[in-house]
Each structure stands twice: as C-alpha cells, then as structure tokens.
Amino acid sequence: MGLFGGQLSNVVEWQEQRDDVIFWKWHNDEIKRGSKLIIRPGQDAIFMFNGKIEGVFTDEGSFDIESEIVPFLSTLKGFKFGFNSGMRAEVLFINTREFTVKWGTKNAISLQAPGLPGGMPVRAFGNFQFKVADYQALIDKIAGIKDDYRVADVQTRVLSVVDQLLMKWISREGKDIFNLQANAAEISGGICTDLDMQMQLLGIGITGFQIQSVSYPEEVQEMQKKAAAQSMMGDLGRYQQMAMADALTKPGGNAAGQTAASMAGMQMGMMMGHQMAEQMAGQTKQGQSAAAGAGPKFCPNCGTPVNGAKFCSNCGQKLI
The missing domain is CATH 2.60.20 (Gamma-B Crystallin; domain 1)
Structure with missing residues (x-):
C-alpha cells in the first residue's frame, strides 16, 4: 500500500x-x-x-x-x-482581493452644449474597483462554462457600458459641461451605483468608481486659458505689481527675464522719482505760503515794533 x-x-x-x-x-x-x-x-x-x-x-x-x-x-x-x-x-x-482597474472612454462622447449643434466632444478616464460578491451568480453565469476568469474580462464588460453611463450622469440635472471636474464625485457615485447593479448579475460587485480627468478639444482648452488670463487682467494694477515682483525675483533666468527685470526697475525708478518730485513741490509750496504770510517786525517809516501787523499803530504806514 x-x-x-x-x-x-x-x-x-x-x-x-x-x-x-x-x-x-x-x-x-x-x-x-x-x-x-x-x-x-x-x-x-x-x-x-x-x-x-x-x-x-x-x-x-x-x-x-x-x-x-x-x-x-x-x-x-x-x-x-x-x-x-x-x-x-x-x-x-x-x-478574494479587491481589484483596481483603469477605464477610459472608447470614443469622445458628445454632450449637448449651447451654440454647438453637434455637441461638445469630451473624453474621460479614471479607475474602478471590484471584487467577487455572489459566488452562486458567478458560477451560474460564468464559472459553469469557464475554467478561469480574468480582470481583463471584467474591464472589457465595464468599458462596453461606461460611455453611456457617463452621458447619463453628466447630462443629469444640467451639469456644467465646461466644469465637469467640479461635479466628478457626484457623477462617479451615480455611475458606480448603476454599474454595480449590472455587474451583480454576474456575481461581481463594483466597490468604487473614480473620474480622474476630463479632457476637452484643444480649441476649448485654449479658450479656457484665454478666459483665465482675461480674468487675471481685470485688475490691471494688481497684475502689473505681480509681474514686476516676479521679474525682480527672477532677473537672471534668460534674456526675457533680464529684459523684464530692467523694465520693472525702470518703472520703479520712475515711480520713486515721481514721488520725490511731488514731495519737493509740496515743500516748496509750504515755504512760499509761509513766506507770503510773514510780515515785518518794525515799521520802516517810524521804527515802531509792529510784530507782523498790516498797519503801523504809530504812524499808520501800510506794511503788507
């Protein structure tokens, strides 16, 4: 034996x-x-x-x-x-582990946008998490005919529906399509719930879904950059101060930086000279005013002390 x-x-x-x-x-x-x-x-x-x-x-x-x-x-x-x-x-x-998998839109999805008859083409990508949730459903739907089941199989199934779910939850309640990242958590939560309901039929539970990035056409990105620049230029004085400070702190990086530093120095010199001229002018006016307001101490006609009076009290001589 x-x-x-x-x-x-x-x-x-x-x-x-x-x-x-x-x-x-x-x-x-x-x-x-x-x-x-x-x-x-x-x-x-x-x-x-x-x-x-x-x-x-x-x-x-x-x-x-x-x-x-x-x-x-x-x-x-x-x-x-x-x-x-x-x-x-x-x-x-x-x-039994929880799997983390990347997802991304297969094609750009078109979202309704004012003034764009064909819609706004948008792409997105991120991650989702899943794990086996129902052994009997997994056996009935998959394991009964397969010897193994891979993460790529789940990923393929999720990618087949994620574009539709994105359109559904982005369009829901009139989301701002130009600022989707601000609503990413709400959109992700809705997609996770819907996706979990579908995958539970196969014994797979979706435990998380995240939108990491939303990308727009290059033309829209350029418009967003210009809009941001114009918003910053709204306060011109503040913009100039920031530009001057930045140029002064980085004078030696390159030719453009040196030129900016020189221009900033000239502007500051002009500003300082202007302030000094205003101060000197103010002092001159004060001296003239003081000189104009002061009278003689003695009468030039009879010599009587007058202490700045306009007329001599002794002989009546006009002094100012």
Whole structure:
C-alpha cells in the first residue's frame, strides 16, 4: 500500500495564483482518498457538484478532504471513499482581493452644449474597483462554462457600458459641461451605483468608481486659458505689481527675464522719482505760503515794533 499510496491521493490547491485572475477551477477525474485541500491567503475554495455549490471554505491552511471537508458538503457529506474510487467534484478557487482597474472612454462622447449643434466632444478616464460578491451568480453565469476568469474580462464588460453611463450622469440635472471636474464625485457615485447593479448579475460587485480627468478639444482648452488670463487682467494694477515682483525675483533666468527685470526697475525708478518730485513741490509750496504770510517786525517809516501787523499803530504806514 505504501508503494502505491501516492497514486491514490492528490493535492487540491491553486498554487500559481495570479493577480489578474479572479477565479481558477481545479478539476480532475476524481478526488482520491487521502487528498489534501490547501487554501492560501487571499483565497476561498468552493466545492461544486453538478454545477451546484456543495460547500464554501474560507479558512487558510491544509485540510484532509475525507475527514475535514466531506462532512461539511451538502449532498456529499455521507460520501465514502473506496480503495480504487474517489469523489467526482470540482473545486473553484476564488481570488478574494479587491481589484483596481483603469477605464477610459472608447470614443469622445458628445454632450449637448449651447451654440454647438453637434455637441461638445469630451473624453474621460479614471479607475474602478471590484471584487467577487455572489459566488452562486458567478458560477451560474460564468464559472459553469469557464475554467478561469480574468480582470481583463471584467474591464472589457465595464468599458462596453461606461460611455453611456457617463452621458447619463453628466447630462443629469444640467451639469456644467465646461466644469465637469467640479461635479466628478457626484457623477462617479451615480455611475458606480448603476454599474454595480449590472455587474451583480454576474456575481461581481463594483466597490468604487473614480473620474480622474476630463479632457476637452484643444480649441476649448485654449479658450479656457484665454478666459483665465482675461480674468487675471481685470485688475490691471494688481497684475502689473505681480509681474514686476516676479521679474525682480527672477532677473537672471534668460534674456526675457533680464529684459523684464530692467523694465520693472525702470518703472520703479520712475515711480520713486515721481514721488520725490511731488514731495519737493509740496515743500516748496509750504515755504512760499509761509513766506507770503510773514510780515515785518518794525515799521520802516517810524521804527515802531509792529510784530507782523498790516498797519503801523504809530504812524499808520501800510506794511503788507
């Protein structure tokens, strides 16, 4: 028996688990007496018989199938292994991790826009997350006819509907199509809900959906840049101050920077000279006013002290 024992037993395991595989089906002619089930981290093992789930095992470790697995199977719990015969069953290994996948619009989607009969062509891209949510639905729809199922399969299915969902949720409640990034969280939430409802039919749950970027035609992007520049130029004085400060802090980068610094220096010099001229003019006016308002201390006719009076109190001489 010891010489031939290895021929009557096998190991049921998913040894080469890959990050891009959602499930993998182990199947053999039959599971022999003495066989082991090995469940690794990030795996669940599902025993199936005639396409139906017999038992789901989630604990990690190595288990004797006859003593530790069969007693928990629905219709096979009373199965007895014979000397030359084994149990005919399939084992489906599930990758339990959450997958993150990139998405992007296949073609530019046209959104209704005022003055644009053909609409505004917009592209978008981002990420979505999913994981296996319903084992029975997965078996009924996919695992019953496939030996494995890959992330690329889910990605293809999502990309086939994401353009329509984007149009639906962007158009909802009159979103500003020129500022879609501001409403990205709300749009993403709506798409995630709709997408999850569709994928749950296959046993896949969509756990997250994000819009990372929305791109417009180059002409629209140029218009947005010009509009931003015009908005900044609205306060011309502030713009000049910012430009002068920037030029002064970066005088040696290149010829254009040196020219800007020179011009800024000239403007500041002119401003300082203008301020000094105004101050000198003010001082001159004050001196003239003071000189014009001061009278003689003595009468030039009789010598009587007058202390700035307009007429001499002694002889009546007009002084100012």
